[in-house]
Amino acid sequence: MGDDNGDSLRVGVSQHLVGGDWVTAFYEAGELYAEEEGISYNVVSHDEDSAEQVTDIKQFVAEGYDGIIVAPFDESVDQAIDEAANSDIPVFTVNDPGSTDSIKTFTAFGNAEAGQTCAELMIENLEDQYSSQDEYSVLHVRGDFNQASNARTDGFDEYIEEQDQIEVIDTIQTDWSIEDSQSTTEEYLSANDAPDGIYATNMTCGIGVQNALEQLDLDSPAGEDDHIVHTQPDAGPDVNPLIKDGYIDAAVDQPAHFYIPLAIKQMLDYFEDGDDALPQPGDTVDEEDYSFDPIEYEGSQLWEDPIWAPAEVEEQDGHTHVLTAGITVTDENVDNPGLWGNIWG
Numbered sequence: 001m002g003d004d005n006g007d008s009l010r011v012g013v014s015q016h017l018v019g020g021d022w023v024t025a026f027y028e029a030g031e032l033y034a035e036e037e038g039i040s041y042n043v044v045s046h047d048e049d050s051a052e053q054v055t056d057i058k059q060f061v062a063e064g065y066d067g068i069i070v071a072p073f074d075e076s077v078d079q080a081i082d083e084a085a086n087s088d089i090p091v092f093t094v095n096d097p098g099s100t101d102s103i104k105t106f107t108a109f110g111n112a113e114a115g116q117t118c119a120e121l122m123i124e125n126l127e128d129q130y131s132s133q134d135e136y137s138v139l140h141v142r143g144d145f146n147q148a149s150n151a152r153t154d155g156f157d158e159y160i161e162e163q164d165q166i167e168v169i170d171t172i173q174t175d176w177s178i179e180d181s182q183s184t185t186e187e188y189l190s191a192n193d194a195p196d197g198i199y200a201t202n203m204t205c206g207i208g209v210q211n212a213l214e215q216l217d218l219d220s221p222a223g224e225d226d227h228i229v230h231t232q233p234d235a236g237p238d239v240n241p242l243i244k245d246g247y248i249d250a251a252v253d254q255p256a257h258f259y260i261p262l263a264i265k266q267m268l269d270y271f272e273d274g275d276d277a278l279p280q281p282g283d284t285v286d287e288e289d290y291s292f293d294p295i296e297y298e299g300s301q302l303w304e305d306p307i308w309a310p311a312e313v314e315e316q317d318g319h320t321h322v323l324t325a326g327i328t329v330t331d332e333n334v335d336n337p338g339l340w341g342n343i344w345g
Contacts, residue, residue, distance in 0.1 A: 008038050008039055008040045009038075009039045009066045009067065010039075010040045010042070010064075010065045010066050011039050011040065011041050011042070011065065011067045011069060011264065011267070012042050012056075012057075012060035012063075012065040012068045012069070013027065013030060013041065013042065013043040013044070013068075013069045013260065014044055014045075014046075014053055014056045014060070014068065014070045014071070015043065015044075015046075015070075015071040015095075016045070016046055016048050016049070016050075016072070020204075021236060021238075021341070021344050021345035022234070022236060022254075022256055022340070024344050024345075025257050025340040025341075025343065025345075026095065026256045026257070026259060026260065027043050027045075027260065029256070029257035029258070029259075029260060029302070030043075030069070030259075030260025030261060030263075030264065031043070032295065032302065033260065033261035033264055033303075034264060036293070037264065037268065039264065042060075042065075044056045048073055049073070050073045050074050050076045050077055051076075053070075053072070053073050053080070054076065054077055054079065057077070057081065057083075057084060057091075058080050058083060060084070060089070061084050065089060066089070067090050067091075067092070067267045067270075067271075068081075068084055068089055068090070068092070069093070069094060069263050069264070069267070070092075071093065071094055071095040071096045072093055072097070074147075075098075077098065078098060078100040078102075081103060082100055082102045085102035086102075090270055090271075091103055091104060092105050092263040092266060092267055093105075093106040093107075093263075094106070094107050094108060094259040094260055094262075095108045095256075095259055096108070096147065096148065097316065097317065097321060098317070100317070100318070100319070101317065101318025101319050102319075103319040104266070104267075104270060104275075104319065104320070105263070105279065105321070105322055106319060106320065106321045107259050107311075107324065108254070108323070108324065109252075109254050109255065109323060109324045109325065109326040110151075110155075110323045111148050111152045111233070112152070112154055112155035113326060114152060114155065114252040114326045115151065115152040115154065115155025115156035115159075115233065116155040116156065116158070116159045117326060117328065118152075118155075118199055118233060119155070119156045119157075119159035119160050121231045121250040122156075122160075122166070122197050122199060122229060123136075123165075123166055125197070125231065125249040125250065126166065126196055126197055126229050129222065129227055129229055130196060133196070134165060135165055135166070135167070136165060136166045136167070136196040137167055137195040137196050137197070138160065138166060138168050138169065138195055138196065138197040138198065138199055139168075139169060139170055139171075139188070139189075139195040139198045139199070140153070140156065140168050140170070140171040140172070140199050141171075141174060141181060141184070141185055141198060141199065141200045141201065141209055142171055142172070142173055142174070142201045142205075143173070143174060143176035143202060143205060144174075144175055148202075149176070149201055149202075152202070152233055153171075153201060156199055156201075168199075169195060170188070170192070172184050172185070174205055174208070176201075176202050176204055176205050177208070178207050178208040179208065180208065181204065181205040181206075181207070181208025182208035182209070182211040182212045182215070183208075183212075184208075185198075185208060185209050185212035185213075186212040186215055186216060189212065189213075189216055194218055194226075195228065196228065197230065197231070198228055198229070198230050199230075199231055199232065200230065200231075201232065202232065202233060202234050203233075203234035203235070203236045203238075203239055206232040206234070206239060206242075206248060207238055207239065209230065210247055213228065221245055221246030221247055222247075222331075223246065227246075229249050230247065230248045231248070231250050231252075232251050232252075233252045233253075233254075234251055234252075234253060234254065235253040235327075235329040235334070235339060235341050236253075236341040236345065237342075237344065238345070239251055239341065240329070240339070240341050243329055243334045244331055244334045244335070246331060249330070250328060250329065250330045251328075251329045252326040252328055252329070253326065253328075253329050253340070254340070255307050255308035255324055255325070255340070257302065257303070257340045257344075258292075258303070258308040258324065259324075261292065261303070262290055262322065266278055266279070266322075279311075279320055279322050280320065281313055281314055281315040283313040284310050284311070284312055285309070285311045285313060285322065286309040286310040286311070287306035290309075291306075292306070297343065298344070300337050300342070300343045301337070302343065304338065305336070305337075305338030307325065307327050307336075308324040308325060309324070309325060310325060311323055327339065
């Protein structure tokens with residue numbers, strides 16, 4: 001293990017995401033924080049290939065890395081995480097939780113919680129937009145059947161099902177790409193009446209929905225008679241202008257640029273004091289527990305605003321989940337310089 005005699009800690013990062021501003025913010029922020037801490041930081045990526053991710057993690061183990069941070073693609077990656085733990089290499093997950101008790105902690109916002117918040121925001125904005133109506137219809141545009149998409153779908157649907165005045169009239173599936181979300185939404189809306197609201201389950205899906213509305217001449221900003229209320233998880237550099245101009249009413253954003261830095265802080269605490277230094281289920285952690293010195297980056301003070309806090313700590317799948325706050329982004333705060341989409345992209 002790295003020590004005070006000039007040997008830096010070596011941390012390997014394995015992620016299943018390739019390309020895009022969100023991914024860049026996600027791993028560059030980690031790289032910047034590792035540099036601040038004097039950590040040797042190596043990122044390997046694959047394009048949703050669990051077998052390749054297993055190989056990458058096993059390579060980190062073979063090379064004797066001090067710690068590993070993983071965004072697991074699916075449960076098949078658990079075997080490699082277990083192998084690392086059996087070699088006394090601690091593994092921390094970010095963005096995607098994993099399902100083995102070998103994981104020390106998982107850090108990210110809650111996807112189900114984001115879905116529920118989007119449902120609450122949907123109702124609030126529908127009541128503002130269509131105050132004379134007693135009932136509302138919503139189209140749900142979801143992604144593939146993976147853990148994040150399922151949680152965002154369930155969080156939204158379960159809340160809506162408890163409400164009397166609103167109904168999900170249909171759910172259409174996309175692959176979360178802009179192109180597929182646009183074409184699938186266009187096809188549906190060309191054959192059906194426009195709903196009062198649309199829930200899209202991620203950033204690129206929401207952009208595709210708005211492209212479809214524009215193509216069909218259904219894009220009206222909030223306050224105009226024909227506005228279709230739109231909420232979604234994820235803001236970002238291409239979503240923020242749509243929020244500012246009133247086409248997307250609200251997004252629940254991720255503090256993606258804090259995920260890996262928070263995992264590194266937890267890892268450093270673990271190296272110092274073992275498992276007892278890690279957050280425990282039932283805890284609430286905030287900026288007093290994990291503080292960051294801001295650095296100048298792309299004209300912003302990176303990490304100056306602790307928008308990740310507070311984080312509630314839970315147990316799931318035998319390991320600790322540090323569920324950061326989700327940030328509700330509306331036209332009132334979309335210019336916040338602390339949002340990742342106003343730094344990257």
